[in-house]
Amino acid sequence: MPDSILCVENVQRSLALGSHQLRVLKGVTFDIALGEWIALTGPSGSGKSTLLGVLGGIDRPTQGRVILDEVEISALPENRLARLRNEKIGIVFQSFHLIPSMTAQENVEVPLYVGPRGRQASDLARQMLELVGLGERLRHLPRQLSGGEQQRVAIARALVTQPRLLLADEPTGNLDTATGKQILTLLADLRCQLNLTIIMVTHDTAVAAYADRRLHLVDGLLCTPEVSKVMMQ
Numbered sequence: 001m002p003d004s005i006l007c008v009e010n011v012q013r014s015l016a017l018g019s020h021q022l023r024v025l026k027g028v029t030f031d032i033a034l035g036e037w038i039a040l041t042g043p044s045g046s047g048k049s050t051l052l053g054v055l056g057g058i059d060r061p062t063q064g065r066v067i068l069d070e071v072e073i074s075a076l077p078e079n080r081l082a083r084l085r086n087e088k089i090g091i092v093f094q095s096f097h098l099i100p101s102m103t104a105q106e107n108v109e110v111p112l113y114v115g116p117r118g119r120q121a122s123d124l125a126r127q128m129l130e131l132v133g134l135g136e137r138l139r140h141l142p143r144q145l146s147g148g149e150q151q152r153v154a155i156a157r158a159l160v161t162q163p164r165l166l167l168a169d170e171p172t173g174n175l176d177t178a179t180g181k182q183i184l185t186l187l188a189d190l191r192c193q194l195n196l197t198i199i200m201v202t203h204d205t206a207v208a209a210y211a212d213r214r215l216h217l218v219d220g221l222l223c224t225p226e227v228s229k230v231m232m233q
Contacts, residue, residue, distance in 0.1 A: 005164060005197050006032040006055070011064035011074075013050055024050045025061070026220040034164075037191060037198040039208035042217035048201045049169060051217065055199060056167050057085045069164055086114050090158030094170035096150045098142040098157075104129060104149075105138040108157045128156040131193075132186060148179035152186065159194065168200040172207055184210045 013025040024047045032038055040048050053059040055066060057073050066074045073084060098107050108125035129135055132152040142150055151171065158166060168187070172180030188210065191198055202208050216223055 003034050004031040005034040005069055006199075007065075007067040008055070009065040009067070011051070011054060011061045011066060013047070013054055013059065014062045024220055025054070027064070028217075028220075028222055029064075030215060030222065032197060032199070035191070035195055035197055036213070037188075037211045038200065039211035039214045040199055040201045040217065041203065041205075041208050041214050044203070046217040047220045048217055052167055052169055052199065052201050055165075056089050056091055057081050058091075083114075086111060086161055088164045090161065090163040090166045092151070092154050092158045092166065092168040092171050094173040096142070096147075096154045096174075098150055098153055100142055103139045103141055104134060104145065104153045104156075107142070107153055108160050111157060111161050124160055125156070128160045129153070131190070132156045146179075147175050148182060151175065151183055155183075155186065155190070159190065159196075162194070164197060166196050166198045168198065170201055170203070172202075172204070180207070 008028055008030050011025055011028045012023065014021040014023050016022075028051060040051065042048050050059065054061050054074075057066075057076075061074050064074070065072055068084070069088060071084065073081060076084065099110070102110075105122070105125045108128055109121040112121040112124060126135070126138060129138055132155055134149060134152050134156070137145060137149060142153070145153065166187075171187070172183055175183060184207065187198060190196060198211075200207070200211060208214055
């Protein structure tokens with residue numbers, strides 16, 4: 001794929017389980033084009049979150065390669081990998097993971113403390129919060145915000161370093177249906193404005209429908225949803 005931003009080649013991931021190795025990912029291969037929105041789906045235990053961690057450079061594959069923006073991140077030393085994560089990858093979690101004692105603006109500033117943009121942290125954080133519709137909530141603590149507002153802060157924090165890739169792990173999982181739709185609409189708008197590539201883990205077919213295409217995992221392998229139904233009967 002000539003315009004691919006992410007290439008995943010035969011990625012395997014095993015975890016130690018006592019004296020045995022549990023194979024979570026069993027050889028996953030795919031390409032993602034710049035600007036695509038991918039839904040990563042599959043039953044519980046299929047390896048979705050493990051794969052997302054490998055793609056984000058949080059975990060390393062046992063075998064295989066992950067190439068982001070022509071850089072093989074799976075082979076980078078930890079210091080270079082940390083810098084790349086900060087510059088090119090944003091991550092949003094189901095549970096927001098905001099720092100309770102920090103305001104919305106301070107939470108968004110945190111990724112900017114590493115790297116050359118520290119002096120601009122306040123201005124960049126304010127701009128990003130305005131972009132996600134929270135320009136009037138800069139000084140509010142997480143406990144003073146609704147769940148949807150907390151997720152908007154988490155999205156602003158993930159995007160404040162202007163990454164090329166956004167990874168979202170069940171981003172609407174802790175939200176009601178209406179608020180979840182608002183977050184998905186926001187992601188769609190940000191994708192266009194910022195030329196983002198999005199990979200989103202979800203178990204919800206209605207949420208997956210927002211994506212351009214689905215990658216469906218079953219037992220650590222990619223398959224089509226139709227095949228997976230046959231396998232599980």
